[in-house]
Amino acid sequence: MTLQAFAPIGVLIIIALIIGVIILMISRVFGPHNPSFRKNAPYESGMKPIGPGTRRMPVKFYLVAVLFIIFDVEVIFFMPWAVAMRDLGVYGLIVMGVFTLILVVGFIYEWKKGALEWE
Amino acid sequence: MRIPRFVWIIGGLILLAAVLVGGLLVTISLVTTMFDPNAIDPGAVIKCSTSSGCSTIYPIIYSLILVVVILTGFAYTTLWERKLLAWIQHRVGPNRTGPAGLLQPLADAIKLIFKEDVIPDQVDKVVYYLAPVLKVVPVLIIVAVIPFGPDILVPWFDGNWYQVPLAVADINVGVLYLLGVTSLATYGMVLAGWGSNNKYATIGGLRASAQMISYELSLGLAMAVPVIIAGSMSLGDIVDAQRNIWQWFVFQNPLAAGILVLTLFAEVSRAPFDLTEAEQELTAGYMTEYSGMKFAMFMMAEYVGMIAVSVIAVSMFFGGYHIIPVDNVPILGPLFLILKVFIALSLFIWVRATLPRIRYDRLMALGWKVLLPLSLVAVAWTSIAVVLGEETQSSTAYGIVSLIFFVVIVVGGFLFLRGENQDADTAQDPVDLMNDPVVTGEPRSIGWVLLNLIGGLIAVPFLMVKALLTLLEGLGSAGGEAPTSDELAIEPVEPAGD
Amino acid sequence: MIQFDFSTIAFFVFAVLTLGGALGVVTNRNLFRGTIWLMVSLFGVAGLYVLLSAPFLAAVQVLVYIGAIAILFTFAVMLTRSLTRLNVRYTRLWPSALGAVLLFAMLVIGVIWPVFGGNELYNQPISDVVRTTTDLGVALVSGEGYVLPFEVASILLTGAMIGAIVIARDADEEEMEQ
Numbered sequence: 001m002t003l004q005a006f007a008p009i010g011v012l013i014i015i016a017l018i019i020g021v022i023i024l025m026i027s028r029v030f031g032p033h034n035p036s037f038r039k040n041a042p043y044e045s046g047m048k049p050i051g052p053g054t055r056r057m058p059v060k061f062y063l064v065a066v067l068f069i070i071f072d073v074e075v076i077f078f079m080p081w082a083v084a085m086r087d088l089g090v091y092g093l094i095v096m097g098v099f100t101l102i103l104v105v106g107f108i109y110e111w112k113k114g115a116l117e118w119e
Numbered sequence: 120m121r122i123p124r125f126v127w128i129i130g131g132l133i134l135l136a137a138v139l140v141g142g143l144l145v146t147i148s149l150v151t152t153m154f155d156p157n158a159i160d161p162g163a164v165i166k167c168s169t170s171s172g173c174s175t176i177y178p179i180i181y182s183l184i185l186v187v188v189i190l191t192g193f194a195y196t197t198l199w200e201r202k203l204l205a206w207i208q209h210r211v212g213p214n215r216t217g218p219a220g221l222l223q224p225l226a227d228a229i230k231l232i233f234k235e236d237v238i239p240d241q242v243d244k245v246v247y248y249l250a251p252v253l254k255v256v257p258v259l260i261i262v263a264v265i266p267f268g269p270d271i272l273v274p275w276f277d278g279n280w281y282q283v284p285l286a287v288a289d290i291n292v293g294v295l296y297l298l299g300v301t302s303l304a305t306y307g308m309v310l311a312g313w314g315s316n317n318k319y320a321t322i323g324g325l326r327a328s329a330q331m332i333s334y335e336l337s338l339g340l341a342m343a344v345p346v347i348i349a350g351s352m353s354l355g356d357i358v359d360a361q362r363n364i365w366q367w368f369v370f371q372n373p374l375a376a377g378i379l380v381l382t383l384f385a386e387v388s389r390a391p392f393d394l395t396e397a398e399q400e401l402t403a404g405y406m407t408e409y410s411g412m413k414f415a416m417f418m419m420a421e422y423v424g425m426i427a428v429s430v431i432a433v434s435m436f437f438g439g440y441h442i443i444p445v446d447n448v449p450i451l452g453p454l455f456l457i458l459k460v461f462i463a464l465s466l467f468i469w470v471r472a473t474l475p476r477i478r479y480d481r482l483m484a485l486g487w488k489v490l491l492p493l494s495l496v497a498v499a500w501t502s503i504a505v506v507l508g509e510e511t512q513s514s515t516a517y518g519i520v521s522l523i524f525f526v527v528i529v530v531g532g533f534l535f536l537r538g539e540n541q542d543a544d545t546a547q548d549p550v551d552l553m554n555d556p557v558v559t560g561e562p563r564s565i566g567w568v569l570l571n572l573i574g575g576l577i578a579v580p581f582l583m584v585k586a587l588l589t590l591l592e593g594l595g596s597a598g599g600e601a602p603t604s605d606e607l608a609i610e611p612v613e614p615a616g617d
Numbered sequence: 618m619i620q621f622d623f624s625t626i627a628f629f630v631f632a633v634l635t636l637g638g639a640l641g642v643v644t645n646r647n648l649f650r651g652t653i654w655l656m657v658s659l660f661g662v663a664g665l666y667v668l669l670s671a672p673f674l675a676a677v678q679v680l681v682y683i684g685a686i687a688i689l690f691t692f693a694v695m696l697t698r699s700l701t702r703l704n705v706r707y708t709r710l711w712p713s714a715l716g717a718v719l720l721f722a723m724l725v726i727g728v729i730w731p732v733f734g735g736n737e738l739y740n741q742p743i744s745d746v747v748r749t750t751t752d753l754g755v756a757l758v759s760g761e762g763y764v765l766p767f768e769v770a771s772i773l774l775t776g777a778m779i780g781a782i783v784i785a786r787d788a789d790e791e792e793m794e795q
Contacts, residue, residue: 006667006672007623010627059696059785060785061692062689062692062693062696062785063781063782063785065685065688065689065692066689066777066778066781066785067778067781068685069681069685069686069689070774070777070778070781072680072681072684072685073681073774074771074774076677076680076681077757077767077770079673079750079754080673080750080751080753080754080757081754081757081758082754083750083751083754084750084751084752084753084754084755084758085754087751087755088754088755088758088759091758092754092758095758095764095767095768096758098768098771099767099768099770099771100771102768102771102772102775103771103774103775103778105775106774106775106778106779107778109778109779109782110778110779110782113782113786115782115785115786
């Protein structure tokens with residue numbers, strides 16, 4: 001059962017988490033504690049903070065994230081086909097080629113529309 | 120009381136000698152017992168996965184050893200980086216702390232432990248504390264699926280020999296596990312940027328995560344290439360398919376290897392893609408508001424990521440733990456892997472010392488417009504070659520197709536790079552800066568050519584349809600001239616009875 | 618009764634992660650923390666996929682849901698900055714909450730318990746035939762498999778891409794006009 005193969009990963013995750021938390025707490029325990037106003041203010045090259053806390057994030061980051069999701073799903077679809085490639089032969093190649101072609105058309109559209117500019 | 124330096128030197132030398140001699144003895148005893156697996160009674164060999172005691176204890180022991188080895192490797196990677204960078208830059212790195220600077224990481228760690236833990240006000244405490252953990256844990260667990268060597272035989276106290284695998288878990292979706300854990304690491308950056316109550320940190324975190332996700336696509340596609348060649352997503356199978364040095368996947372698809380190495384540089388935010396680090400030196404970046412051990416955790420995540428990424432690249436394209444097949448001498452497996460990882464790390468440091476940083480918009484253009492089409496081409500290359508090899512059942516067909524693609528890509532790349540130079544040389548007006556591609560930022564690269572190529576290919580059916588329609592139109596109006604606009608104008612009516 | 622072996626413990630852990638994370642998402646006032654709880658919940662679902670002998674789906678879950686969609690949610694939350702400090706209490710939702718609980722109870726009693734409860738289906742062992750990723754790959758592409766949904770999925774993805782560009786371009790032009 002594949003569960004037995006995954007159990008060691010769980011062990012490693014737990015060990016890594018414990019180490020992470022320990023390192024996080026070390027500084028709390030060992031370091032000095034002298035909070036002052038200037039130390040705790042947000043850092044802006046030593047000047048007083050100007051302007052509101054945060055500005056709006058530009059939309060292009062959101063667009064990059066959406067495009068990433070779509071191409072990520074495409075990469076996911078590549079993987080089972082890649083594993084079975086030797087059994088599938090030319091037919092599999094054509095099917096995957098059509099799939100990729102349609103997505104490439106979309107990619108060219110977004111390229112021409114300038115969605116990949118000024119990132 | 121100051122300890123005189125010669126005491127340090129002699130003490131360090133004695134320690135070094137003890138470690139070397141001890142290691143040599145252990146290695147000799149292990150090698151002589153593991154050199155000939157037939158020397159051990161096969162009946163007394165138990166496969167670890169079948170024994171319930173072994174399969175509960177062994178992962179814990181192995182995970183602990185792995186984490187300790189990786190953390191020690193991280194510590195000495197920082198030292199090696201500073202030394203190598205210094206030597207390339209004609210100076211000497213740290214050489215004061217301990218003999219030849221060998222205790223420098225310890226000194227750095229002690230300094231960082233005793234730094235004050237400054238927490239900016241009005242931060243979201245949960246997010247602020249979670250971000251370093253979320254950055255460190257994925258890079259520590261990413262090496263779980265990579266085999267560090269073949270199965271070795273380990274003696275245990277109950278008189279049996281256990282055959283243990285040198286991987287935490289060699290699952291059969293190893294490549295996807297690698298991709299998934301890499302995606303998790305981007306989350307730590309976003310949280311770190313948001314958790315600090317600092318608008319520069321937020322935007323820095325956003326840019327860093329946008330950089331990482333843009334390069335993850337090419338990473339996924341470049342990782343699909345060894346999967347195609349080996350026919351399995353398990354990294355143990357991928358490494359096993361590269362036993363001899365002429366079977367390494369880098370010789371079968373160098374384009375994918377190059378893309379993998381480039382994207383892995385970008386994934387760990389390492390030069391020349393280290394805008395996030397540079398922002399530290401300039402003003403801000405997602406790590407600004409972190410001090411003390413939390414900052415050390417971010418640095419740890421970066422260097423451990425470098426090590427992990429080197430292990431991945433070596434396993435997927437450069438033969439893993441094989442240089443010669445190491446099944447007879449299993450102890451050589453980890454040694455070869457460490458040697459290759461050391462060379463890869465030196466490559467990382469060498470690139471950092473040599474190349475300048477890429478600007479952010481050029482970086483994103485590279486990731487989306489050049490690497491993504493190129494990685495699609497790489498996958499197409501390997502898949503066509505493998506399919507043709509399977510259909511004709513001959514490996515020479517595979518070799519010939521691969522060679523054709525290789526020549527096409529090399530010649531294409533050479534032609535376009537040379538074409539760019541010619542454009543710059545034969546500029547009509549040398550003072551004409553407005554049309555200089557470097558100034559306008561207009562990309563002229565392989566991606567641009569590929570775009571034209573693919574667009575042309577897609578346009579061909581449309582052009583054919585258009586030609587067909589024109590033809591039909593021509594046939595339809597064969598009976599008479601198509602009326603032009605002049606003829607449709609209103610003319611004075613001729614009077615009847617002419 | 619339930620035998621307490623490793624897979625049962627793992628199931629309980631992942632079930633707690635999933636449900637606890639989902640509870641955290643809907644009850645937390647701070648949207649940003651809500652997305653963190655969402656990540657926890659999705660991780661629990663990935664663990665459940667592992668228990669069902671579908672490691673490919675678990676890896677896809679981590680890669681796409683946690684690595685891409687949760688990040689998209691986070692970016693969306695950061696786009697609308699003011700939503701992270703909501704302090705409004707809605708007090709008029711009790712009738713609809715009651716309706717939702719009643720509907721859920723009806724679903725469980727009327728549909729889920731008769732089909733999945735009872736002893737026959739509960740005690741069936743997990744099937745020994747474990748489909749590997751190779752089988753998935755063959756099934757996706759083969760004629761009697763899922764090749765048509767596969768191609769339609771690509772059209773769907775392209776449509777989503779074009780839609781995202783259209784929406785984002787409109788928003789960008791609005792921002793630039795301001």
